[in-house]
Amino acid sequence: MATPPTPEGIMQLGFGYWGSKTLLSAVELGLFTALATGPHDAEALTQRLGLHPRGARDFFDALVALGMLQRDGTRYRNTPETDLYLDRAKPSYIGGMLEMANARQYGLWGALTAALRTGRTQNEIVGAEDVFTALYRDPERLRSFLAGMTGRSMGTTIAIAQQFPWRNYQTFVDIGTAQGGLPVQVALAHGHLSGGGFDLPAVGPIFEDYVRSFGLSQRVRFYPGDFFHDPLPAADVLIMGQILHNWNLEEKIRLLTKAYEALAPGGALIVFEALIDDDRSQHVFGLLMSLHMLLGTQDGFDYTGADCCGWLHDVGFREARVEHLVGPDTMVVGIK
Amino acid sequence: MATPPTPEGIMQLGFGYWGSKTLLSAVELGLFTALATGPHDAEALTQRLGLHPRGARDFFDALVALGMLQRDGTRYRNTPETDLYLDRAKPSYIGGMLEMANARQYGLWGALTAALRTGRTQNEIVGAEDVFTALYRDPERLRSFLAGMTGRSMGTTIAIAQQFPWRNYQTFVDIGTAQGGLPVQVALAHGHLSGGGFDLPAVGPIFEDYVRSFGLSQRVRFYPGDFFHDPLPAADVLIMGQILHNWNLEEKIRLLTKAYEALAPGGALIVFEALIDDDRSQHVFGLLMSLHMLLGTQDGFDYTGADCCGWLHDVGFREARVEHLVGPDTMVVGIK
Numbered sequence: 001m002a003t004p005p006t007p008e009g010i011m012q013l014g015f016g017y018w019g020s021k022t023l024l025s026a027v028e029l030g031l032f033t034a035l036a037t038g039p040h041d042a043e044a045l046t047q048r049l050g051l052h053p054r055g056a057r058d059f060f061d062a063l064v065a066l067g068m069l070q071r072d073g074t075r076y077r078n079t080p081e082t083d084l085y086l087d088r089a090k091p092s093y094i095g096g097m098l099e100m101a102n103a104r105q106y107g108l109w110g111a112l113t114a115a116l117r118t119g120r121t122q123n124e125i126v127g128a129e130d131v132f133t134a135l136y137r138d139p140e141r142l143r144s145f146l147a148g149m150t151g152r153s154m155g156t157t158i159a160i161a162q163q164f165p166w167r168n169y170q171t172f173v174d175i176g177t178a179q180g181g182l183p184v185q186v187a188l189a190h191g192h193l194s195g196g197g198f199d200l201p202a203v204g205p206i207f208e209d210y211v212r213s214f215g216l217s218q219r220v221r222f223y224p225g226d227f228f229h230d231p232l233p234a235a236d237v238l239i240m241g242q243i244l245h246n247w248n249l250e251e252k253i254r255l256l257t258k259a260y261e262a263l264a265p266g267g268a269l270i271v272f273e274a275l276i277d278d279d280r281s282q283h284v285f286g287l288l289m290s291l292h293m294l295l296g297t298q299d300g301f302d303y304t305g306a307d308c309c310g311w312l313h314d315v316g317f318r319e320a321r322v323e324h325l326v327g328p329d330t331m332v333v334g335i336k
Numbered sequence: 337m338a339t340p341p342t343p344e345g346i347m348q349l350g351f352g353y354w355g356s357k358t359l360l361s362a363v364e365l366g367l368f369t370a371l372a373t374g375p376h377d378a379e380a381l382t383q384r385l386g387l388h389p390r391g392a393r394d395f396f397d398a399l400v401a402l403g404m405l406q407r408d409g410t411r412y413r414n415t416p417e418t419d420l421y422l423d424r425a426k427p428s429y430i431g432g433m434l435e436m437a438n439a440r441q442y443g444l445w446g447a448l449t450a451a452l453r454t455g456r457t458q459n460e461i462v463g464a465e466d467v468f469t470a471l472y473r474d475p476e477r478l479r480s481f482l483a484g485m486t487g488r489s490m491g492t493t494i495a496i497a498q499q500f501p502w503r504n505y506q507t508f509v510d511i512g513t514a515q516g517g518l519p520v521q522v523a524l525a526h527g528h529l530s531g532g533g534f535d536l537p538a539v540g541p542i543f544e545d546y547v548r549s550f551g552l553s554q555r556v557r558f559y560p561g562d563f564f565h566d567p568l569p570a571a572d573v574l575i576m577g578q579i580l581h582n583w584n585l586e587e588k589i590r591l592l593t594k595a596y597e598a599l600a601p602g603g604a605l606i607v608f609e610a611l612i613d614d615d616r617s618q619h620v621f622g623l624l625m626s627l628h629m630l631l632g633t634q635d636g637f638d639y640t641g642a643d644c645c646g647w648l649h650d651v652g653f654r655e656a657r658v659e660h661l662v663g664p665d666t667m668v669v670g671i672k
Contacts, residue, residue, distance in 0.1 A: 005417040006491070007430055008663055013402060014363075014434045016356035017442055018624040023349050025449045052455030055630040058637070059452055061616040062623035066349060071617060081341040094343055098350045106353055106446055113361045113438075116395055119388030155342070280397040281407060287398035288354040294391040301394070327344055 019066050024102035026063055027095045032078055032086035039075035085151065096148015108295050115295050122295050136202055143179075143206045150181035150210075153241070156272065157182045159325040160239070161189040164270060164333070169236035171195050175227055175259070176243045180207045183220045195235060196221040227255060232262040239270045244308075245289065248299035256334075257315045263336045269317065271308055274328040278306045285328040308332040355402050360438035362399055363431045368414055368422035375411035421487065432484015444631050451631050458631050472538055479515075479542045486517035486546075489577070492608065493518045495661040496575070497525040500606060500669070505572035507531050511563055511595070512579045516543040519556045531571055532557040563591060568598040575606045580644075581625065584635035592670075593651045599672045605653065607644055610664040614642045621664040644668040 026032065029049045034040065040048065046056040060076050063069040069076050078087070085094045111122035135141050150157075160182065166172075170193065174182045177197025187193055197207055201224040211220045223233045228251070232238065238259045244252045259269045276286035290302035305322035309332060312320040317334035324330050362368065365385050370376065376384065382392040396412050399405040405412050414423070421430045447458035471477050486493075496518065502508075506529065510518045513533025523529055533543055537560040547556045559569045564587070568574065574595045580588045595605045612622035626638035641658035645668060648656040653670035660666050 005415075005420050006663075007417065007421045007488070009403060010359070010417055010421055010430070010434075011488075011663075013356055013359045013404070014437060015621070015624075017353040017360075017437075017445060018628065019620060020349055020352035020356065021445045021448050022624065022627065023346070024353075025452060027350075028449050029452070051452050054455035054635070054637075055452050055627055057616075058623055058626040058630070061612075062620065062627060064617045065620040065623050067345060068349070079341075081343065081346055084341050085343045085346055094346070098346075101350060101353075102449075109353060109357045110442055110446070112357050113364050116361060116365070116387050116391050119390035152343070152347075276397075280393075281400045284355060284398065284401040285351070287394055287401050288351075288358065290394040291358065291391055291398060292354065294394070299390070301390075327342075327347075 019062070021102075021106065022059065022062055022066065023068055024098055024106065026059075026068065027086060027098045028102050030088065031063075032068075032082045032095075033088040035069070035076060035078045036083055036087035036089060039072070039077040041074045042076070045076060091147070092151050092154070094148060094151040096145050097152050099148070100145070105292070105296070109292075112291065112295065115291075119294070121298055139202075139206070142202065146179040146203065146206055147210075150179045153181055154185075155326045156241070156329040157185045159329075160270065160272065160331060161185045163323060163325065164237075164268075164331075166190045166193060166237075169193070169268065171235040172237035172239065173198055173223060173233045173235040174239045174241070175232060175255075176240065177207065177222075178203065179210045180220065180222075181210075182239060182241065184211060184214050184216060187216050187220050188214065194219040195237075196223055196233075198223040198225055198227065198233060200224070200226060227258070232258050234262050234264070236264055236267045237270065238263060238267070239272070241270075241272045244271060245273055245293055245302045246297050246300040248301075252303075253311060253315060256311055260315050260317060260334075260336060265336055267336045269312070269334040269336075270331050271312075271334070272325060272329055272331040273302065275308070275322075275330040275332070276302055276304045278304045280304065283328065305330060305332055309334075355398070357438075357442060358395065358398055358402065359404055360434055360442065362395075362404065363422060363434045364438050366424065367399075368404075368418045368431075369424040371405070371412060371414045372419055372423035372425060375408070375413040377410045378412070381412060427483070428487050428490070430484055430487035432481045433488050435484070436481070441628070441632070445628075448627065448631065451627075455630070457634055475538075475541075478538065482515040482539065482542055486515045489517055490521075491662045492577070492665040493521045495665075496606065496608065496667060497521045499659060499661065500573075500604075500667075502526045502529060502573075505529070505604070507571045508573040508575065509534055509559060509569045509571040510575045510577070511568060511591075512576065513543065514539065515546045516556065516558075517546075518575060518577065520547060520550050520552060523552050523556050524550065530555040531573075532559055532569075534559040534561055534563065534569055536560070536562060563594070568594050570598050570600065571603070572600055573604045573606065574599060575608070577606075577608045579609075580607060581609055581629055581638045582633050582636040584637075588639075589647060589651060592647055596651050596653060596670075596672060601672055603672045605648070605670040605672075606667050607648075607670070608661060608665055608667040609638065611644070611658075611666040611668070612638055612640045614640045616640065619664065641666060641668055645670075 034048050042057050064071050084092050115122050172195035174197045177199045180197045183197045204222045207222045274286045277283045293300035309320040312334035319335040370384050378393050400407050420428050451458050508531035510533045513535045516533045519533045540558045543558045610622045613619045629636035645656040648670035655671040
């Protein structure tokens with residue numbers, strides 16, 4: 001006899017936004033940053049975060065049950081993970097992405113049904129676009145946001161520095177580099193390489209400070225530009241991480257064509273992203289990321305490794321292969 | 337050497353609202369009801385649900401990856417679970433709760449940080465209270481909502497009908513009974529019992545239709561009333577399920593006192609709820625439910641089995657015990 005179906009899986013997924021929003025509020029309130037200075041009891045933590053006593057203990061204990069805090073007797077402390085990744089004072093902080101999720105994207109996802117019905121981004125409708133405009137207007141917030149992206153991508157970046165056969169190449173440029181997390185890890189691991197990162201001019205000073213803090217300014221430079229309006233820098237290896245999914249098919253092909261043109265013969269393009277699996281049935285994060293593009297971009301969408309290999313061949317690359325990195329991230333390598 | 341901490345657990349929880357909202361939109365759009373009539377390919381399903389093609393395939397495939405749909409070749413079909421619990425045409429439908437979550441509570445949870453800072457319900461602030469007012473004004477919607485609660489609680493209801501020693505008692509009344517799911521299951525399982533359900537007068541016709549559909553009108557009747565303003569009906573066993581957490585401590589004690597007074601000597605009160613574990617560190621759902629009460633009620637909160645046993649003793653019950661039912665639900669039994 002088959003086990004009768006139970007509603008538990010449905011209920012857990014359907015009410016999954018409760019735990020998710022609880023973590024996002026904890027990041028917003030700086031809870032993990034406060035606890036990184038040492039354990040606090042409920043009263044001290046409530047005071048420190050400026051909370052009302054009514055919900056505070058349930059909030060802290062829910063985070064214990066969710067595995068985001070530990071409690072010894074009456075004192076709360078961070079787990080090893082939340083201490084490393086959610087303390088704003090550490091360079092490994094990845095909370096910038098969760099702050100954006102909390103301030104902007106949680107509300108945007110509230111409009112998912114409308115986006116599915118119309119096929120249109122809901123950015124204007126939920127009045128959320130201002131967040132990015134404000135971000136680029138405020139250098140300090142931009143710096144903190146870009147640092148968050150570096151933290152989030154660190155595992156992937158290190159995997160690319162280790163897995164790709166860098167010994168066969170001399171120069172590289174990371175397209176849409178943000179703070180420069182990828183160029184720094186690649187240059188740290190491979191002393192023979194020189195190159196840099198390409199991004200909008202506003203990003204330049206933040207990139208250069210970051211690179212300087214690793215003593216890499218001699219080998220890693222900033223290339224200012226807009227990848228749709230300016231030519232891409234020439235190099236043996238070009239990298240496009242979390243870029244293509246923001247754009248429609250015609251724009252994707254345009255960017256891949258520009259990369260092909262900028263590469264030396266024998267050069268390589270590395271595309272990385274939370275790719276959808278070729279069967280489109282397993283990689284939850286890649287598929288949901290594509291819905292995120294529906295909600296937040298004009299006509300962006302995510303894609304499979306097979307999709308990307310096909311486009312690479314179409315624009316002239318003679319070889320293309322797919323290689324898993326870490327977590328949800330996979331790279332596609334095209335050889336000119 | 338200890339394994340180095342990875343950010344995966346944080347990222348999965350922080351972005352958990354993506355998959356959650358995807359399921360809620362699927363319920364809103366009637367996707368599982370459409371597929372209950374037979375498998376559809378992506379194009380037919382897109383048309384049937386009135387979706388735009390841009391996001392439709394990602395949406396369906398994300399639901400496959402989330403385990404909520406299956407896909408054979410190009411055709412999508414329900415899983416055994418979603419077919420049983422999320423098809424509006426089946427009496428086992430539990431989507432009413434998810435429809436409420438989608439229409440009202442997802443937005444309410446967006447105000448969690450404000451609720452934590454102020455200790456105040458965010459119902460008025462997000463303009464969400466109208467949903468309940470509208471519900472009670474529209475008998476058809478009220479019927480569908482109450483049916484959803486019956487579906488959601490069915491496992492718990494059956495466990496109470498089986499686990500409690502009903503043979504020792506003759507009469508029972510379920511306080512805040514809604515559609516009457518509990519009285520029906522108890523009466524079906526125990527032919528010697530008679531009793532009924534107590535709730536607001538508007539619920540009466542819905543309760544009576546439901547009880548009649550099981551041929552139980554002779555043994556199960558409706559008691560109209562307001563549990564704060566009217567005395568509770570006398571019985572050997574009274575039940576309060578998912579009631580106490582809506583109220584503050586003084587109100588909880590008042591309700592328990594009224595139950596004590598209405599019971600015969602030797603009578604039993606059954607309280608059931610998604611109780612918090614006594615250590616307040618394990619039962620995620622009970623702890624998050626308490627934050628849900630923060631967001632949605634004036635001063636309600638959830639509690640542990642030990643809390644409830646303490647209150648039962650305080651109001652005069654001579655014995656109290658805690659017994660797990662199914663999933664997140666636990667009952668506390670007090671003997672007068």
